[in-house]
Amino acid sequence: xxxxxxxxxxxxxxxxxxxxxxxxxxxxxxxxxxxxxxxxxxxxxxxxxxxxxxxxxxxxxxxxxxxxxxxxxxxxxxxxxxxxxxxxxxxxxxxxxxxxxxxxxxxxxxxxxxxxxxxxxxxxxxxxxxxxxxxxxxxxxxxxxxxxxxxxxxxxxxxxxxxxxxxxxxxxxxxxxxxxxxxxxxxxxxxxxxxxxxxxxxxxxxxxxxxxxxxxxxxxxxxxxxxxxxxxxxxxxxxxxxxxxxxxxxxxxxxxxxxxxxxxxxxxxxxxxxxxxxxxxxxxxxxxx
Numbered sequence: 001x002x003x004x005x006x007x008x009x010x011x012x013x014x015x016x017x018x019x020x021x022x023x024x025x026x027x028x029x030x031x032x033x034x035x036x037x038x039x040x041x042x043x044x045x046x047x048x049x050x051x052x053x054x055x056x057x058x059x060x061x062x063x064x065x066x067x068x069x070x071x072x073x074x075x076x077x078x079x080x081x082x083x084x085x086x087x088x089x090x091x092x093x094x095x096x097x098x099x100x101x102x103x104x105x106x107x108x109x110x111x112x113x114x115x116x117x118x119x120x121x122x123x124x125x126x127x128x129x130x131x132x133x134x135x136x137x138x139x140x141x142x143x144x145x146x147x148x149x150x151x152x153x154x155x156x157x158x159x160x161x162x163x164x165x166x167x168x169x170x171x172x173x174x175x176x177x178x179x180x181x182x183x184x185x186x187x188x189x190x191x192x193x194x195x196x197x198x199x200x201x202x203x204x205x206x207x208x209x210x211x212x213x214x215x216x217x218x219x220x221x222x223x224x225x226x227x228x229x230x231x232x233x234x235x236x237x238x239x240x241x242x243x244x245x246x247x248x249x250x251x252x253x254x255x256x257x258x259x260x261x262x263x264x265x266x267x268x269x270x271x272x273x274x275x276x277x278x279x280x281x282x283x284x285x286x287x288x289x
Contacts, residue, residue, distance in 0.1 A: 027121050053087060058151065081247045081248055096187075101197045123281045161245060169244035169245050187200045218230055240265040
């Protein structure tokens with residue numbers, strides 16, 4: 001009687017351990033791609049996002065130009081060059097409303113619940129949304145810079161500058177815009193409807209952008225209001241851009257953010273990302289639990 005040699009069963013293959021950081025990056029890029037494809041299919045989203053800041057440039061340039069004093073002059077050309085850094089900064093921060101509405105809409109339609117059923121990192125949904133908004137903001141900023149040049153903005157009109165400094169200024173603007181989209185993400189997760197997210201995502205931006213040095217010299221404000229404007233994170237980025245662009249109207253305030261605007265802008269933006277990303281991811285986990 002022959003015997004069949006007994007062989008031990010093969011051990012089941014051990015699944016490869018995934019790198020959590022790499023997985024998070026891949027998941028975030030997939031969600032980013034999804035949102036960018038959605039933007040191309042709804043071109044009016046990008047179109048309206050470009051039209052609004054262009055209107056601000058034209059209206060502020062030709063309505064307020066020559067009526068506000070910058071330094072010791074009311075020259076319309078001086079105000080025009082003073083204004084642009086403020087308009088650029090306002091444009092990137094107003095992208096917050098789009099982030100709020102987009103995330104709230106995904107929640108309302110149940111898309112977030114579908115994402116939860118997939119093997120992806122929790123923060124990827126929010127990171128992908130904010131990165132897609134950053135791309136849209138960069139496109140809007142590029143168009144706006146061209147319009148600004150057409151209406152007469154000239155970098156280096158007050159102080160010499162170069163291409164590296166100009167690019168650094170736009171980099172700070174995009175960083176500020178990205179930081180503020182995390183505030184928008186938190187708002188979008190905290191409300192019940194996309195309509196409420198749109199209102200909640202933009203209403204708080206008006207005091208932030210107008211109690212600043214964006215449209216008027218903060219030195220002309222009452223003392224208590226000037227202190228708020230000088231320590232406003234938005235003002236720090238505007239001051240940094242004016243310095244890097246060589247534009248007129250740099251604040252002469254002794255406040256630290258006005259004396260070191262580039263560092264202040266970087267610190268403010270990084271802190272906003274760190275704080276509000278943490279809060280947004282925590283809120284996302286609780287509302288989808």
